[in-house]
Amino acid sequence: MSEWAPKRFWKSADILITDHGFGVVLDGRPVRTPAKAVLHVPSRSIAERIVQEFDAQNERIDPRTMPFTRTANAAVDKVAVQHADVADMLADYGDSDLLCYRAEAPDELVARQNDMWDPLLDWAARQMNARLEPRVGVMHAPQDTAAVTALRKRVHALTEFELAAFHDLVAISGSLVIGFAAKAQFKPIEELWAASRVDETWQQEQWGEDEEATEMAEHKKAAFLHASEFMRLLSVQTSD
Template identity: 60%
Template sequence: MSEWKAKRFWTAAEVTEAADGFAVALDGRPVKTPAKRDLHVPTRGLAEAVAAEWAAQGEVINPLEMPFTRTANAAIDKVANQQAEVADMLAAYGDSDLLCYRAEAPGALVSRQAAQWDPILDWAAAALGARLHPRVGVMHAPQDAEALDRLSAQVHALSVFQLTAFHDLVSLSGSLILGFAAAHDLKKIEALWDISRLDEIWQAKQWGQDDEAEAAAAVKFAGFGHAKRVFELADPSFSRSQ
């Protein structure tokens, strides 16, 4: 028996105004989330991205081709119900941030980590008011509690849609600081992604590329770039106002 698939039932997808932002309508019928909530987003730009995905669908609906819609659904149906808990989870990355755990050897890798990661930590100290300190090895050593509190407060200040995108910026890179660097437009998203994969890139140069690992990394990078775009659309003024 073939699996049932939802088919396109509309002609036009358009952005409409809502009391709390913007919505998307299919032939005048508002789009709902899987939990049957109104799919309302905070900006016209984000609504246009969602509407474009619905407009681009063929005869059979393919959710895999609708990342903006999926992210909006996640923000409304999931993150909005546990915003503080999600913020706490992401803030906790600061105490074991990728950028703070350094190799003991070889010297070339140690130097590369310092050259690429130290400037990001310096930026965080100046821009975010939180100095995190590197450690050698993989054993956990707590960071300064005051610095972590400052980072946590900034995570908790994010809106639901920002936080939904920020979740992927942090979890995919393994770094709270790189998540903030992406949100603040510190570097191009490709450069930040490579910084997060410094160790993997180093290993590939020493021992050869693993095609399966690279394919998995490419999928993650697509998610990282998408999260950055959602963050931008959720509040276009964010990076300029900080």
């Protein structure tokens, strides 16, 4: 979006039905991505959010206030042209998933990890035929090949728009399982965010809040919640 004109130049933003789904037009002219492709999304609900982001701009455009536009741009410009590479990168999290690396002590932290992480691993085993096993410590220990392969196939089956949102769900949480749980809406997204922050929350409780770390966490949380909403809206069916 750095290539966009910094000043607002349009009066109205509207949705346009296209051969690829839904586009957005500014005073009748199609919105283009930073790579100059015509922007399109498969869901009217997402197109509506993008229109709202354009409508909300004041005299100068602020890309930070346009997360749906950014994610759609990423899907078209980046993920679509290197889908396999992005899918492989995210699938690799399955062999080193956050949920599998447990503390040895103290007992309170161990219990909290077990309570919040075991149900997610059980869900993955039940719903995706992918049993990932926890281990104590931070040293890498390979997971069962069949489980990792099952997860990898599911990642590669995602569309470019799903994968764009899935990227943030996984990369921010550090967990492929949490990413899939968010996509499936297995638990409320706030609970999944809390599950990804068990260790950080514990440290904060023991040593107090660090202002810089808290601010960074809030930015990550906002991106995580946005990715979940983008993924959810991909499946929302609305009339033309």
